[in-house]
Amino acid sequence: MAKRKIEIFVEIQNDKEFHHIVDSNADKLICAEIYSTYFGSCTCLDKLFTTIKLDWSSGMLILLKVPCDSIECLQRFRDHSEPVYMFITRKKVTKVFRGVDSIKLAAVAKIELSHYNREMQGQEPQRQFYELAEATPDENTWISTITMEKNMEKQSLQMRRRSRQAERKRHRAMLMVPYLKHLNFVVFWPHAHHAHPELYEKWAENNIFMVGREEYELDREKAEDILYAGDAPMNEASMHQLLSGPVLALCFRCLDEDKNFVSLVRTILYEDRIQFEDQGMPQSAFDHYKTYSKTKEEILQHRREEREKKKQEEIEKRARRLSEMQRLARQARHEAIEAKRAEKEQLKIELLKTGRLAELDHLKEEPDDDEDVELSIPIPEELPEDCEEETIEEDEDEYFPPAGLIIPGFYAPPNDIAKVNGLAILFSKSVLECVTPQPEYLPQHLLVMLDISKRYEAIQAMKRHKKLVIHMGIFKATTPYKAVHIAYSVKQFDALGTNVESDKLKLAFMISLEVDIAVLELMDLSPSHVSRDPTRGEDECAALFPVDYGDHQPEFVDFDDEQI
Template structure:
């Protein structure tokens, strides 16, 4: 019994911070196998480690399995599916090993044990700190994630540009003589009459105009291929402002669209010359129809930012005049000093010497009692500031440095290429393209990734089948770590055929995060992983489900037969739990299933009670002898011979509603369903 007890102490289980601290206080080389609850420790190498301890290590080698879920210093190993071995001595980590390669692990143990016994100097690390190999792995992983994000961003941007190019190509083809102008916020609704005067001379017709609110995100589409876009500062000032946008039809004889609109903008912004009038007898200049406006605002100065203060011509002239005036006053003062007599200078020097002597005398009198403590109550306690208030005043963050920035907003903006005009139509006048441009495809809803243990697949798939529109994709993976998990299969039927599924297998779902209860229904199955938000959910979904990924929803033939067999068993038992089907659906099921259901068709038996229950998809047939004599009267409830009525009965709903009672025959009550046709007349 003692030997069994000793064997049980070969390995220690550590689950808390206190237990880890106590284990690290042991002497010798410590080997910590770090695991997570969902994965479990590596049992394959356990026998090898115990053998090394008994044969080589002895009391100088201690083994422990540490649960990363509940130990603070080992949180970085949480959710890792790869076996991790941490080597420590003297309370510090000295090395780390990944994987389950037993020969390599044994070699590392022997090497580290020799260094520990020889007290050889080597770098040590805190248990919670990253070792160089971990830092390198983290760097490689971070770079790979950034590269994947950059590639994905470039791919999405290319897709967006390609789509906009297709849309603008269609617009340019169908609206070859249309252009758009965007006016600044200084142009009001009432000014359109003045704006139309130059347009008439250029044979421009305003087909549509809108005074609408414009946002900075609109210019992300407008400027995607523009050669003369508005600056970012101007766009920031226009964000959320109401602007006048005009939709012009231009005569082809006037020239290219961009040239005509540029001429129109020049006519609106140039200074004009008015003819002589009653007040001024000579031609005189007048202000343009619309003018730019200047906006001045403060912006914070970022760290390391270098800028040149922008100075207008008026301010620069004013500062130059002040500088010249200061130089003149300085030169005049210098001339006065030179013209002053030397006697006065000597007198001033004497006065300065006398003043300095008086200050020295005062300083000599003040420290008369340097060691005497003075306790004088001057009644100034109200103005004393407490230490807490002083600390609060000192802790006030300094105000950020700001600088003045000036932006000049043009009164009108005209793009210099036709594609940008098509983009303006696409953004502001989409109603003009309804006849030839299809609506945009609906954007993909925000989604997250949820992973569950594979043995819960039946319960999870039951929810998935009930709301397929909210779970567009799913698959089985080796674990639930995005970017590291490997695909096992994309079908639940294929996974069911696996001979030895692993306990670490996960079923991963891409769940749309919309206003539905799908996520709430899935949470009850305790997911092992769920994306933090829709942003990380989009990245996780791209790692689990690339663009070319397709979920295999095809049902194998053997699975279909199994389902049919189960349904047939239910029919034979007389219990119908399936939903009622229409006649057409029932016929299609009969055709798909063959003639198997014909044997189960109910028959009217003489002297026995026939149940009125009819299974969906089955045909009710009543046998009646052929009547040779026309005067023969048919049995009540049976169809008349030769009346041309079909023997097929309506679905179950109609049959149950039209059931009638037949007269007793030979003392036995036989209830037969009535035919949908009218009974034959009695003779």
């Protein structure tokens, strides 16, 4: 007769079962494997647990497999792929072990069994007990370590991403430079808009004409993007002033195409000495319009002076208005009196014509009474108050940048990279008339690699989704990080007639995830490698496809052919 299989572990399904086992075996030692349902329980240590249960504890140790997702007091272990082993007695936790190191786990189990046996013999416990929902010191250490590792990985990812983005941004600008040699721009800070009309004649003298004008309210990110690769002072005071109001952006076109437009504008604004009306000595436009940040006291004093000046101007304005109202009232009185007298003279003529001399004599004897006219048109002595005087309270939390920092009046790019980047942001329509820039940011993407034997099936599948293919190529590769480029297209590869071992040749696609159908099509071909997520896909694609990949070779000729 076959022996009945001994069940080592008790499978727990829900919170009720778990607490029932713990409560009904309060006087026994329990070892529970805590696992996340997504990853499943661990089986590599089953042999060790068989030994622990049958040989070391004579079958008295209770072994559980507990899905933490279903147990309220074990929620802290969710989404962890590594198994956790919890030792429980008296409804309390005594030890928590993480990992699959069988030697260390065996040592921990022996210590726990030793403590348990001594306590069963009546000795006082020599260890700390914890509630089921309470994290042990070992857990806190693990959590701190895991959190630190995640933060370090996050920082590393951000650094790699910023580095790749900076490289892509520069490469994108370099591709636009040949098409935008005739355009340039100047940005005026909010306080220096008046510099534009004052410098207008300098442009015409150099055969430069304005072809675009825009005003923008900037945030810090966009301001830094516009000043990318430039030399504008980006100190706290300069940026604070730049973001304080609308900036004026001007786009210029140079008719002399043989001149370096960047150098010409920089010379006009930063080097040429100009005689300004309010300055004794000639100086450059940049030096004339630049300022320096003031102290908090100076700023507040300036505001008070401005308010007082505005108040005086308002008083003078009201006085002029009252004077004008009085003049108009006196003029209206005079015109009304003259009209009344003219009417009386006209009546006299009518009486004379009709021969009513008695009435005429009576009318002549009546005195001229202008008092009723004066009463009907009063002359104002003062104006009514428009509103109560506004009380301005100073904000104690208002930010004031450090004093003595330079604040430019304007900025002109010092090189072609800075120029085309700023033009693409400020005057995108003018840029599109000359060149279509590459997208600055790529969509989320994955790397898919297939054996070279599947190249024709892959090309046929991707023809329907070629807009989702960012890059493609053929590589001799074992991993994305150990690869040598062979060809840009299947057509080019077939023309090479290479003798490289076919099992190491891979057709690689950088696939956009804007729509996932292209990835699903390739999955039907059983690829040899697929990025596990978009984050890993960025790193793997960057390893195979540098920013200048495909600049000088056609990648997608395979999609133009009906058959390969």
